[in-house]
Every structure is written in C-alpha cells, then in structure tokens.
Amino acid sequence: MNKEKISKSVIRRLPRYYRFLSELEEQNVERVSSGRLAQIMRTTASQVRQDLNCFGGFGHQGYGYSVSTLKSEIIKILGLNNRYKAVLIGAGHIGTAIAAHMKFNKLGFELTGIFDNNEEILGSKINELEISDIKNLEQFCNENKVDVAFLCIPKNAAPEAVKRLYQLGIKSYWNFTHYDIQGDYPDVVVENVHLSDMMMTLCYSMNEGL
Amino acid sequence: MNKEKISKSVIRRLPRYYRFLSELEEQNVERVSSGRLAQIMRTTASQVRQDLNCFGGFGHQGYGYSVSTLKSEIIKILGLNNRYKAVLIGAGHIGTAIAAHMKFNKLGFELTGIFDNNEEILGSKINELEISDIKNLEQFCNENKVDVAFLCIPKNAAPEAVKRLYQLGIKSYWNFTHYDIQGDYPDVVVENVHLSDMMMTLCYSMNEGL
DNA sequence: TAGATTGTTAATCGATTAACAATC
DNA sequence: TAGATTGTTAATCGATTAACAATC
Secondary structure: OOOOOOOHHHHHHHHHHHHHHHHHHHOOOOEEOHHHHHHHHOOOHHHHHHHHHOOOOOEEOOOEEEHHHHHHHHHHHHOOOOOEEEEEEOOOHHHHHHHHHOOHHHOOEEEEEEEEOOOOOOOOEEOOEEEEEHHHHHHHHHHOOOOEEEEOOOHHHHHHHHHHHHHOOOOEEEEOOOOOHHHHOOOOEEEEOOHHHHHHHHHHHHHHOO | OOOOOOOHHHHHHHHHHHHHHHHHHHOOOOEEOHHHHHHHHOOOHHHHHHHHHOOOOOEEOOOEEEHHHHHHHHHHHHOOOOOEEEEEEOOOHHHHHHHHHOOHHHOOEEEEEEEEOOOOOOOOEEOOEEEEEHHHHHHHHHHOOOOEEEEOOOHHHHHHHHHHHHHOOOOEEEEOOOOOHHHHOOOOEEEEOOHHHHHHHHHHHHHHOO
C-alpha cells in the first residue's frame, strides 16, 4: 500500500467501487476493465486507473481487474472487516431509523449501545438492543470498549454529549447534528451528515432551471 | 445575479453560510466581515468573498456584510421561500424519520403525500399526514401538483417507482436508495444520500491512523 | 482623513483527463 | 504474435488562496 496521503475525493469514491464490484460479482462477472468500470460509475477510465493505483497495482495488462480480488482489496482498504464498537446517542426519529435500518456489520461497525434521556422510551428495544439512560453512559463506556459514537440528538444537546464522550476517550463521530465537533476538538475523526443542507442544495437545483 | 454557471462546490457551501448567518442574527450581530465569517466556517476570507461574489456585491467596502441582508439574499439564491410539493415514497424506518423530523417548510418544501405498499401501515399517520397505498400514486399526482419525490424504498423497488414518478412528470428526486436515477434519466435533478457510503468513509478514516 | 474591508485579478494548488510506453 | 489494457507521466481543467487597488 502506498505511503502518499490519499485524497478525500478518492476515498469518497471507494464505497461506490465497492458497491458496483459487489453487483458485478453477483452477476458472476469475473473480470472488468477500467473502461467498463468507468462506464458503470459514469466517470473516465483514467480516473478509475488513477484511483485504484493509489493503493497498488491490482490490474493486469491486457486483462483488466479481477472482480473478486479488487472487491476484497477495497474491503481491506476501507476496513469493512472491522467491528468498531459504536454507541448511538439519541433514539429519536433519525436515531431509531439508523439503529434499525443500517447493516452495521457490513460497514465495519457493531452497535453496542443506545442512549437517550427520554424516560418514556428507556428500556424499549431496537433490534434486540435496549435503549439505556444517558446517565449510564460513563459506566457503560468504562465497562465496554467503545470506538465511535453516532450522534442523533438535537444540536443544543450536542456540545455536552461530545464533551462527555470525548472525556471517555471516544474520538470518532458520525454526526447528524449541526454542531461543529472539529471546531472544538481538532484531533477527532468526524463524518458529518447534514440532511437539511442536502435538502437546501436540492431546492437550489430545482430552482436553477428558472 | 451572475450569468456564469455556479460551481457545485460553491452551492454546497451556501447552506452553511445560511446556518451561520442565522446564528449570528440570533445573537443580534448586525454586520460581519469575510474574515470573521471565514473563521466561523473554518475557511479563508478569500473563499468567502469569492463565493458571495458569484451572486453579486452584497458587501460594503470598509464595513463588511450586513448579516440580515446577506441571509435573505442566500435564502433567495437557495430558493428556500419555495414550497415545492413533495411526495415521500416508502414509510419504512428512514422514510418515517424523514417525514417526522425534517422541517420541510424551512427548506423550500411541503410534504403533501406519503406512499407505501405495506398494508399494515396504510392509513396510519405521520405528522397529520396519512400513509396512502402506492396504488393511488397516479391518481394523487394527477389531482395534485407534485414537484419532487423523496425515495426511501429498497433499492430493488426503486427503478419501478421512478419509472412511474417520471411518467407522472416528476423530475426531481431526493434519493436515499443506491439506484442510479441519473443513469437512466439524464434530464433529472437528483440529490443522493448514501448513508452507507458515508459510514464506509468514516470506517476508512478511523482505520487511517494505523 | 485613516483604517478597514471589499471586489477582483493573478498565482497556486489539487484533481481530472489524456496520452502512451510497458506488458500480459 | 497481435490486441487489449494497464500503470504512469504529462496536460488540462477547476477550485482555492493570495494580493492589491478601489472605496466606503
């Protein structure tokens, strides 16, 4: 694997490679050329080869890429074989949907705890996993190794929650709030999901034709 | 407003300007310089001025930008005063969360219909809005103007659903599935939300330190 | 007026695309 | 061998940052 820092643009394309390679594999396609892959991904063969070459020479001249090898290499690169232990903070609409819907173990994660402060839902279950009182967060994290937190709480509750999580040593976040975690904790890994920003972008695009 | 095509990168930053300007307004801040705004957004003053200048000279030399003017200009640019009529297709975990959680009318939209094929949930309500049988989609869309569809269904149901929606004249989509709409309908406006891709990216970043 | 800060042009940086020799 | 297709270098394109004259 290459030493050079891989650019964010490349990384963001890797899951798409992974998805399309999985499809090809399901269709029992054995090999694929950069040109064909580019077609599927709606990009250029050049980009495909550039991207894949960041990580090593997976291809064979005159042949292309082996679908199964390439797929498993990308799994390794993304680290999907991990089982990072995750806690979900906030079992409201979005949090519940995430907990119930995501196939965590195909994505490198395992959901090990769900926390909320709403007494009405404490004790009820999402996919076998009980919703715990946020008061027990410290105890839980001290007893169980936790790698990452999924933040599905209101924005104004976020600073306090992150403060507690950070103190517990959790430095990776999947952040559905608009709280700017990295602004306060620069050493942290964050993936932001700003659904309302995306809606606004969509709104702009719909306008654009005018 | 400028004729030049505005780049996607700029557009994706507009919601963030909007959010931070709203915050400043709440704090009764009257004016803001590109430098201050850059600090809040964690970018450069240069970028702020370049971005804003795509749309016209909202600033005043030696003074900066008026928070309220700038905010309302960005609302206009994004089109947040619109009430685009939306239907939600699929009232599963994600669909329900979206319907219940998003403040559509602050984001340029109005949710006017929810459709599903699961008989068990037909008739139940999310925020006053009844879940309708997907069989009635055509009838509903013919009787009501619909501008955009939010797709929260499984991937394999997506091609069929989009086919029907497209035939009904709906050419804008907020797409939570992995179905590549633009591949099949190039004239369509799509905003994709690929939550699992984002999880994989997070997984990669967590790995990276190793 | 002097200081601040914009709008805008120029310079830099990074990402994408093209080209082609290497080679299976 | 001939054809296909990679890996990689070079060229292009676009986005970000720097610089500075204009001006409030």
